[in-house]
Amino acid sequence: MTAAEMTGIGVSPGVAAAPVARLAPPPALPADTGPEPDPEAALAEARAALEAVAADLDARADRAEGPAADVLFAQSMMPRDPALADRIAKALSDGRSTPHAIAAAFGSFRAALEAAGGYLAERAADLDDLRDRAVAALLDLPMPGLPDPGHRFVLVARDLAPADTAALDPAAVAAIVTEEGGPTSHTAILAKSMGLPAVVACPAAAGLADGTEVLVDGGTGLVVPDPEPGRVRRVLDAEARRAAALTASRGPGRTADGHAVQLLVNLGSQADLAAAAAVDSEGVGLFRTEFLFLDRETAPSVDEQVEAYGQAFAAFSGRKVVIRTLDAGADKPLAFVDHGHEPNPALGVRGIRLARTATGASLLDGQLTAIAAAAAQHAADVWVMAPMVATPGEAAAFTAQCRSHGLATAGAMIEVPAAALRASRVLESCDFASLGTNDLGQYALAADRMNGALADLLDPWQPALLDLVSLAAEAGREAEKPVGVCGEAASDPLLACVLVGLGVASLSMAPAAVAGVRAELGSRTLADCAGMAAEALHAADAADARRLVAAYGTA
Template sequence: MLLQGVGVGRGSAVGPTLRMPEPLAEPTDEPSDASPSAEFARIHEALAHVAADLEARGAAAGGEAQDVLNAQALMAQDPTIADDIQVRLGDRKSADRAVYEAFAGFRDLLLQMGGYMAERATDLDDVSQRIIARLRGVQAPGVPESETPFILVAHDLAPADTALLDLTKVIGLITREGGPTSHTAILARSKSIPAIVGVGGAEELADGTFVVLDAGSGTVNTQPTDDDLAEARAAIAARAAVAAAPLSAGALADGTLVPLLANLGSADGAEEAVALGAEGVGLFRTEFLFLDATEAPSVETQVAEYERMLRAFVGKKVVVRVLDAGADKPLSFLNDEKEENPALGLRGIRALRASEQILRDQLTALAIAEARVNGFAPDTAPVQVQAASDLGSLEFGDEKVDAAEALASSEQPANTVEVWVMAPMVADYDDTEYFVSLARELGVRVAGVMAEVPSLAVVADQVFDIADFVSIGTNDLTQYTLAADRLLGSVANLQDPWHPAVLRLVGMIGRAGRDASKPVGVCGEAAADPLLAVVLVGLGVTTLSMTPAALADVRAELSRHTLAEAQELARVAVTATSAAAARQAVTRLSAANAVG
């Protein structure tokens, strides 16, 4: 029997299943005889313990996992939740019941908000379970232990569990909930663990069921034949050989270059990305500087972080996305007002236009960082910004430098870093003109936009009149094209970038970029799907950016196809009638081309 879900990556796994333990039982609502102050003292200790444990797990995991776990630690220390707990203790609730109700109330609020905040609801449940376990003096539910390798089956996985998985034992993941951009998917992809999320029937898999997990097809074969097992093991061996192959530039079989870049959430992942063959950065997310802050970071703070990233990629290109936040990722200093549908609200460039000084400071910091790294300004002197809108008035210590003029020069020294800056959630010509004009005013040499809103694809020819490049965020583009929240498992089947409607929009942008002789990149999760990456190139995409763990698979797949073949695969995909049909048709044609 085949179970279907959304595959994460291209890997396969063969082995027995083992289920996650059930959550702790819901605390009873019986009145407590203990004093509220005594109960809160116990809770205070539990909150601090759980926060410290999550931070320690994050430090051990590093990378994206550390960002996720640090965010969870902040949830355990949230003063609003602590105040709510105290109120409930005053109503004679027991310690564990007060914690349960307070976190559940906050979770329900996040679910109502939808989008990014709804995804945090699962994280809150995990924090609540850990605190209650501490209060009860028992182990928090987590990944089961086994002497032999197994495929983990769960309703969903908390970041704290996924981040520190023993990869010698956990060889694959199957979850009932989650979509391709859930934390389970993101962390599985970053660790190269074959995974399938949103699997209907996953809860019926008994411990010890021997299965073949194929993330490429998104299937779990619960009754594999000997031939199925042999085929899966051969695929696993072939993928291991690809990962061990010498690094090379991304290119098609006919020599057409397709630079393969990395998506990074902070400068900490730069070294690993380079080691895995990243030819630059196609998406540097800057939110890590803002999301946990009570006020916008200073220009000097931003410069230091941007410099760290840029120095790791000297000689390469780094594409930076300015702050992508708003009502679905509320910031007290940007926009924290509740919106009925935050995914369609004041986010991305819309929020930044409403708080322009934040955007001005960020663009200024990026221009300064590029100037320093490329030798146009001393890198040891403090930054003094007299006017964020005037790069010419910047002072580096005692030396004044006309950074804008230096960066605008077409004759840069060899061994420099190219900084490209783009804005998120750009809808049309007006948004593009606003951002590009402001970026150039503040000294940014290369300014572009992200294509996440379908309207941008429709007017892509107008956008390319102004923008230096366009980078397609396929996660949001798919969400908005198909009206399917990318974080809801219930509509995970719709959140598929293989859908012909999404691919046709990509093709529109690709044609407009070709006509304007300007680059078109993809930095969404679609770029990490090796065969879909070939289709994207056939649609006119010139660079692909992905989680570093996917680089080897994509590089190998590109090398199997010529540009003409990629264009042929693209034609087949866009004429299909569904995402599944597009994937199947392209897979068949690709296999036939390989045989021919």
């Protein structure tokens, strides 16, 4: 590697070469000229600016599809939060000018989300973009936005907001490189859903100037400024061969020597359903049910849940659907549940732990009732699993409750290190287990998922995380019960081979990633996968693991 080369975290595979175009900077905040002579009129202007931002996000969501639409609709709710207007009013009464009152209100929201940790902390960075858009709307300035150099380009930015990422045109944008972000950021998720090569957490990209030709590898995380033309040709030729292999990729997942690996899709909302069902997969490995519970004032009724689950089961009729019970509480609070105060929500009452409360127990009972009723009406092979299981006792209690509702196949998410270490005991009562590598990595390495400074620790290639995966997979083999992976790690074709080499039986991923994973697995024998896994386990760190596995078999 030459000195000019840069590395980050590859979060969406693919290779591209094009000139750099940088994201336009946000409008500068003017000097604070407060207090405003008419605070009521100033508050009305601030409210109008917030509504303009929300309406613009609604319009973008209407034009988008799948994960992008979901993210933008969720974003549009933030500027309309009455608590935000209340904080703007307070800042105005304290003598701030309107632009500074808006900035202060968003700043206090951001601090609160960062303190909450977990899911809410992941959304904190999005508030910066909403703040900038609100200030631009107030001052009648151009919105922060995407460049338009008139040719295909590699988009480089400090970070990307959902509104910008969702608006990307893959015909114009060849790849994405950001200085900040992490493997589970909105940039990573949306880039993967669009099939755009993407590298995040690459701080050296701050030095890339507009017009600089760069080669970007979204699989390895490599960014090469001013690459030698011969190298570009070789890499792009290899990428063309990879794309041809993806086009030809069909059927069940299996290695080159016929070892079966179930390839499944992750499903996050009803808006994703049609596109996910159309993918050539063996079913759903992670059906997130939070979309029915979050951002509403009352819990969904059993009948409402039966209808929603039934739509998914019908779309995947004859295929496997693994549905996860509600993963909420503390870091994803519900308006209709009194969560109380927790000093460390990321380690608090969330997932299956919510059932320790009377309200949470009622929610879980209602959810299992609805799942069983919907399953009885459709031909999908329905499996049910609980999030945040930490002990064999929790696993056994959940499995027994599923059985009492007539649900035949019950399992546990392994996303707490304790559950991975005791996987053999967890599997004594469960029919299967599924590894959530995002949270498992966060807890194993004590690194907040959205802390850009710790992005290297959150890399799913971390050998310590793979050690935990190996322990759980070995327990599954000994118990003759399937252990799968449904975290973002499964979307990386090379890492998918490593996971199979560790003994993982199924892989669930973003629908757009299925073809790439199937093609990569089909080019490797099971022995190759085991050899790649051994290289990764013995690596010094995540970057070393990725490098060793990428070079496997080339000597």
